Amino acid sequence: MKPKNLYQQLQGYFGKQYWWPIDNNYHKKNNCDSRFEIIIGAILTQNTAWSNVEKALFNLKENKTMDLKNLLETNENDLKKMIKPSGFFNQKAERLKITANFFKEKYNGNFDKFFNQNTNFIRKQLLDLKGIGPETADSIILYAGCKPVFVVDAYTKRLCKRIPLDIECSYDNIQSFFERNLEKNFSEKDLVEIYQEFHALIVELAKNFCKTKPDCKNCPISDKCEKKL
DNA sequence: GTCCAGGGCCGTT
């Protein structure tokens, strides 16, 4: 299975996904307004349906809390109420506060300054924050920082096992497998968009076909899959 | 009523 072919096949079937930013400003560089919202969304969507996250994001905007300073000034109980629809609101409220506080204290709210650093260093700093693990960190780097990292989630791991890829399906293994292969086939400039779309396409595939109970019969990539459940 | 979402932390082996 070649990642390049898988990507093109998924892209051909599902089309363009336009995940983040939500307002379709994909082409716009340095879209600082959406950066904060992307970071918030990445935390809120942890093990949570996006439809529920949207309700929480709406509440935050309604209360003018989609803003670094205002979020930090908001009482934690009020914050919990706003993000309640996204579930796990106790821990997520804490995670939002910790993350917002990090950007304020270390970077004075300057997201450009943060994202202009070396990617490995960016990743390390994010992972040091309580509540941000590998997937959330990489989502932030890819969608808010527009830097080329391949995001692995539960769906990608499921795909890894089912196709199967001939590797151990751990986060780091899957990530480097896709990155190694795609870096050869695409220019640096195109990689960001490809990683953004690829991740979204895998989610779409897993939601519609490669589900817990898979629908292999109608799956658009069944020709590439050995499992056929 | 049951299952499951665009995970991560923490305590136990």
Place this chain on the structure above:
DNA sequence: AACGGCCATGGA
């Protein structure tokens, strides 16, 4: 290092 329990809401 690896694994299981836990966190919580809302739609299918």
